[in-house]
Amino acid sequence: MRIALLQMTSGIDPLANAAVLSDAVAEAAAGGAAMLFTPEMSGLVDRDRVRAAASITDEASDPVLAAMRAAAAEHRLWVQLGSLAIRRPDGRLANRGFVIGPDGAVRARYDKLHLFDVALPTGERWQESAAYAPGETAVVADTPVGPLGLSICYDLRFPDLYRALSDAGAEVLAVPAAFTRPTGAAHWHLLLRARAVEAAAFVVAAAQTGVHEDGRTTYGHSLVVDPWGEVLLDMSEAPGLGFADLDPAVLADVRARLPVLRHRRAIPPVERVG
Template identity: 75%
Template sequence: MRIGVLQMTSGIDPAVNAATLVEAIRTAASNDATMLFTPEMSGLIDRDRTRAAANIVLEEDDEVLRRVREAAAAAGLWVHLGSLAIRRPDGLFANRGFVIDRTGTIRARYDKMHLFDVDLPTGESWRESASYVAGEAAVVVDTPVGKLGASICYDLRFAGLYAALSDAGATVLAVPAAFTRPTGAAHWEVLLRARAIESAAFVVAAAQTGQHADGRTTHGHSLVVDPWGEVLLDMGETPGLAFVDIDAARVADVRARIPVIAHRRPIPSAGRPTA
């Protein structure tokens, strides 16, 4: 099964980002891919909240989502649109991923559950919760490449989410991201490989890369990792589209060798320390 992975340097103009996505869908289909994976915030990266707010609209009005759905239908390709900034009906924002089938129908939505509120040693400070509302539910959806468990970027640090996804049957874990360079260099690959190993599942992590128009820089290194923890693809720091063939039977093989899913047990609370 061939998948496409798009590594982007998304900017502040949704129309430009949409054109990149549409071209990637066409190219992926022409290279016999079954599904394309794109990064977090594929449609807009802009930390100027006032400027960004003008481009964050209701789902039904989002031009990037509309163009991706039309392109997916025209190409006959499934797309995991890593995430878009979406205005909710209550006026607040969601960091929302979409699984779109080959007819352009939205099969699943996932709102990022863990929001990136950190102060880094480099002096960078991020407060995702200042603009976005956290999602409340894990999502697993049937796709041609397997049962897909959805997550977004900072979710990667919370192993419990991936345990819940693999317990629900996920064999492919999507981790679209826009990792900062300091955290990416330190933790990106090791966390992705750990999630693959502990879930005995494929991990597909399409990432943002390079210097963005709003001034931020992202780590890149979109990865595909197999259930044994082997890195099948590392895209480095250059934007572009890459392909990798994955074998769904690999999940069953690894889970038979080390049955981590079957061996999982509920962990009671540690409670208060005793003297």
């Protein structure tokens, strides 16, 4: 099953980002992909929260989501829209990913569970929880590439989520991201390969890359990893579209030879001694 990944450098104008995304749908369909995967915050990357607020709407009014639904329907393509900033009814924001079907309908939604509140050695500080509310539900969606477990960026550091997704039947794990350069260089490949091996699943990670209009820099290196931990695609740092083929026979072979999912046990209480 062929998939496409968009690696992009999203800016502060949602309509400009929507044009890039719509072009990617057309290109992915022309390239024979069954599904397109896009990065976290595909529609808007802007750390100036006052300026960004003017561009963030509720789901029904979001122009990027509308454009992607129209493009998916026009080209009869499934799309995993990595995430958008969406205003919730309570006024807080959600970092929300979508699965869009080839009819343009939203088939699944996922709000990022783990929020990026960190201080990096470079001096970068991020406080996602200052504006965003965490999600409350893990999601597996049926797609043509198999049952797809949804996650977003910082979720990658929490293996319990991926255990829950694979226990619920996920065979492919989506990890759209906007990883910083320092954390990406240190941990991106390591963590994605570990999640693939632990879950005996394909991992598809479409990423933001390069220097953005708001001044931040992201790591790139959109990856596809197979259930044995082999990297099938590494897009390095240039924006653009990449393709990879997911072979269900590889998944079946790995799970038969190393049946870690069947060997999982509930963890008993920890006894601390000494």
